Amino acid sequence: MKAAQINAYGDADQLFVGDLPKPKLAADEVLVATYATSINTIDWKAREGLMQKMFPWQFPVVLGWDVAGVITEVGSDVKTFKVGDEVFARPDIYQDGTRGSYAEYVAVRENQLASKPANIDFNQAAAVPLAGMTALQILRKLEVGPGKKVLIQAGAGGVGIFAIQLAKLMGAYVATTASAHNADFVKSLGADEVIDYHTTKITDVLHDYDAVYDMVNAIDEGIAILKPTGKLITISGYPTPEQQAGPQTVESGYLAATGEDLTYLANLIREDKLQIILDAEFPLTTEGIQAAHHRSESHHAKGKIVIKVREQPVASARV
Ligand SMILES: NC(=O)c1ccc[n+]([C@@H]2O[C@H](COP(=O)([O-])OP(=O)(O)OC[C@H]3O[C@@H](n4cnc5c(N)ncnc54)[C@H](OP(=O)(O)O)[C@@H]3O)[C@@H](O)[C@H]2O)c1
Incomplete structure (x- = not known):
C-alpha cells in the first residue's frame, strides 16, 4: 500500500510516500481503506523527534492519527462493525511504526471506531477525531x-x-x-x-x-x-x-481516544450542531504531505488540514 513515512527524525523533507505492506490485523481490529486523513500539530512535533520519550518508535514510521474510510476486513473478535461500514477514528501508532493514518490502509481497534455521519464526506470526517x-x-x-x-x-x-x-x-x-x-x-x-x-x-x-x-x-x-x-x-x-x-x-491535559466520545461528536454532527472547518486539502504524495506539514507548522491554519487519500465515493458526498 501507499503510505507517507519517515526513516529518520527531522524537518518536513524527511517525509516521503512509498510502498509498505498493509498492517496485519489483530483479533480486535478492523482494516480501514482510508479515504482521508488529517494533520495535527503533534504530527510534525513527532516527525521532528520531540516525542521520542512518549513514542519510542522503530523506523520506518507511518505518521498520522486521524482516519476516515470504509472497513475492508474485520478481526475475529470484532462484534459491532462489519465490512463495508463507513467509519472514522483516532488510531494508535504502534511501537513498530505501523498503523499511522497517512496510508491507504489503517488497522484500528474496534473500541476506537465510530460510524461516520452520513451528512459529512470523508475529508470532513477525517478532520474530527483527534x-x-x-x-x-x-x-x-x-x-x-x-x-x-x-x-x-x-x-x-x-x-x-x-x-x-x-x-x-x-x-x-x-x-x-x-x-x-x-x-x-x-x-x-x-x-x-x-x-x-x-x-x-x-x-x-x-x-x-x-x-x-x-x-x-x-x-x-x-x-x-x-x-x-x-x-x-x-x-x-x-x-x-x-x-x-x-x-x-x-x-x-491529554487526549484518551475512545469510540464512545467520537460517537458523541458524530451525533452532534448528525444533528448539524457541530461545524467542521477545513483550512486546506492536500493529496497523499510526497509533495502534498510535506506541504501539509509546512502549513501546520505556520501556526496559522484556520481549522483543519486534510489529506485526501482516495477519491470520495459518490454516495458519501455531503447531502
Ligand atoms: N495534549 C493533547 O492531547 C493535544 C491534542 C491536540 C493538540 N494539542 C496541542 O494543542 C495545540 C493547538 O493545536 P491545534 O491543532 O489547534 O493547532 P493549530 O491548528 O496549528 O493552531 C493554529 C491556530 O493557532 C492560533 N495561534 C497561533 N499563535 C497564537 C497565539 N500566540 N495566541 C493565540 N492563538 C494563536 C492561530 O490563530 P490566528 O491565525 O488567528 O493568529 C491559528 O488559528 C498544539 O500545541 C498541539 O500540539 C495537544
Whole structure:
C-alpha cells in the first residue's frame, strides 16, 4: 500500500510516500481503506523527534492519527462493525511504526471506531477525531457549563474550532484569542468575545474566569485571569510547581481516544450542531504531505488540514 513515512527524525523533507505492506490485523481490529486523513500539530512535533520519550518508535514510521474510510476486513473478535461500514477514528501508532493514518490502509481497534455521519464526506470526517475529542475531553475536565466563563486560546485552530462550538453547546460564556482577520470567523462559531492577541493582553480585558483552555503555553497569563476556584488545563505545555502552587487547579491535559466520545461528536454532527472547518486539502504524495506539514507548522491554519487519500465515493458526498 501507499503510505507517507519517515526513516529518520527531522524537518518536513524527511517525509516521503512509498510502498509498505498493509498492517496485519489483530483479533480486535478492523482494516480501514482510508479515504482521508488529517494533520495535527503533534504530527510534525513527532516527525521532528520531540516525542521520542512518549513514542519510542522503530523506523520506518507511518505518521498520522486521524482516519476516515470504509472497513475492508474485520478481526475475529470484532462484534459491532462489519465490512463495508463507513467509519472514522483516532488510531494508535504502534511501537513498530505501523498503523499511522497517512496510508491507504489503517488497522484500528474496534473500541476506537465510530460510524461516520452520513451528512459529512470523508475529508470532513477525517478532520474530527483527534482535534474534536481533545476539545471535548478537556472542556469536560474544565467543568465548563451554564453560567461559567471559559477562555479558549487559539480559537481559529484545529482544536479551537471544536472547543468554541462545544463550550457554547455546554452553555458557557466563551472568550477566545485570534488574529483580527479571524474575529468574525470565531464569532460565527459562537465565541462571545474575541481578543486580538497581537494587540491586547488577555490580562487587561478578562478577569474572574472559571476556566482557561490553554493551547499556546501562556500558563501565567491564564492563571492571572482565573477566579481562586478556577481551573486551567494546558494541552501545549507543562505547568511548573510554582504555577501549581496557587489556589487554582493548573494541570496538563491529554487526549484518551475512545469510540464512545467520537460517537458523541458524530451525533452532534448528525444533528448539524457541530461545524467542521477545513483550512486546506492536500493529496497523499510526497509533495502534498510535506506541504501539509509546512502549513501546520505556520501556526496559522484556520481549522483543519486534510489529506485526501482516495477519491470520495459518490454516495458519501455531503447531502
Ligand atoms: N495534549 C493533547 O492531547 C493535544 C491534542 C491536540 C493538540 N494539542 C496541542 O494543542 C495545540 C493547538 O493545536 P491545534 O491543532 O489547534 O493547532 P493549530 O491548528 O496549528 O493552531 C493554529 C491556530 O493557532 C492560533 N495561534 C497561533 N499563535 C497564537 C497565539 N500566540 N495566541 C493565540 N492563538 C494563536 C492561530 O490563530 P490566528 O491565525 O488567528 O493568529 C491559528 O488559528 C498544539 O500545541 C498541539 O500540539 C495537544
